Amino acid sequence: MVKKLNPKDIRLVVLDMAGTTVADGGLVERAFEAAARHLGADPADMIGHVRATMGESKISVFRHLFGDEAKAQQANKAFEAAYAELVDGGSVEALPGARETIEELKAQGRTVVLTTGFARTTQDAILAALGWQDLVPLTLCPADAGGRGRPYPDMVLTAFLRTAAAEGVGQVAVVGDTSYDMLSGVRAGAGLVAGVLTGAHDTEALRSAGATHVLDSVAQLPGVLT
Missing domain, CATH: 1.10.150 (DNA polymerase; domain 1)
Structure with missing residues (x-):
C-alpha cells in the first residue's frame, strides 16, 4: 500500500526562477x-x-x-x-517574498535548488543581479542535466541525485509557473507539484499539466509544507 504524502516529509524543493521566484518584466x-x-x-x-x-x-x-x-x-x-x-539594465528583481521563502524553507531543514530553461551564462547573470549566488547549494540549467530541459524530468532528477537530500522522489517538491514545470515534476515522480500564478500560465493550464497545488505565489509554499 502506497503511503499518502505528508507535505512535512518534503526534503528537497526544486524551484523555477523566471515567473516563480524572479520577475523579469517581460x-x-x-x-x-x-x-x-x-x-x-x-x-x-x-x-x-x-x-x-x-x-x-x-x-x-x-x-x-x-x-x-x-x-x-x-x-x-x-x-x-x-x-x-x-x-x-536592472530589469530583474525577486518576486515579493521569494528570498524570504527560500530562507524559510532552508530554516525548516529542506534543501532548495533553483532551476531554469536559460543557459548557464544567463542564469548566472540573473543570480548575480539579485545577489543570490550563495543563496542555495545548487542551481541547474538544462546543460547541467544532459541538455534536456523541461518538460523532461532531467533537471528535477539531477537535483535529486546531486543533493542526496531526499530518500526518494516522493520527498521532492517541484514548483513553477508553467505547464512545463508541472509536467517535469509529474514525470520525475515528485510528491508535490505546485503551480504559482505569478508567471506565464493560469490555474487551468497548471492543473491540466498535473499540479497538485496552485498557489497565488511562492510565498505560500512554506505554509503548505508545514
Whole structure:
C-alpha cells in the first residue's frame, strides 16, 4: 500500500526562477523578439508559440521555430546576449517574498535548488543581479542535466541525485509557473507539484499539466509544507 504524502516529509524543493521566484518584466519576450530580428524573422509570427512554451528549454523552442540546428543555435546565442544586456539594465528583481521563502524553507531543514530553461551564462547573470549566488547549494540549467530541459524530468532528477537530500522522489517538491514545470515534476515522480500564478500560465493550464497545488505565489509554499 502506497503511503499518502505528508507535505512535512518534503526534503528537497526544486524551484523555477523566471515567473516563480524572479520577475523579469517581460524580458523573455523582448529577448526572443531581438533574436528573431537577428535572424531576419518577424517576431509577431513566433510570439504565440513563445508564450505557450514558457518554461521549456530555450534552444528547444528555437529548434521548433526555425527547424534548423544552425539557425536555432544562432537564435539562442542572440537571445542570451539580448537577455544578458537587459538584465544588466536592472530589469530583474525577486518576486515579493521569494528570498524570504527560500530562507524559510532552508530554516525548516529542506534543501532548495533553483532551476531554469536559460543557459548557464544567463542564469548566472540573473543570480548575480539579485545577489543570490550563495543563496542555495545548487542551481541547474538544462546543460547541467544532459541538455534536456523541461518538460523532461532531467533537471528535477539531477537535483535529486546531486543533493542526496531526499530518500526518494516522493520527498521532492517541484514548483513553477508553467505547464512545463508541472509536467517535469509529474514525470520525475515528485510528491508535490505546485503551480504559482505569478508567471506565464493560469490555474487551468497548471492543473491540466498535473499540479497538485496552485498557489497565488511562492510565498505560500512554506505554509503548505508545514
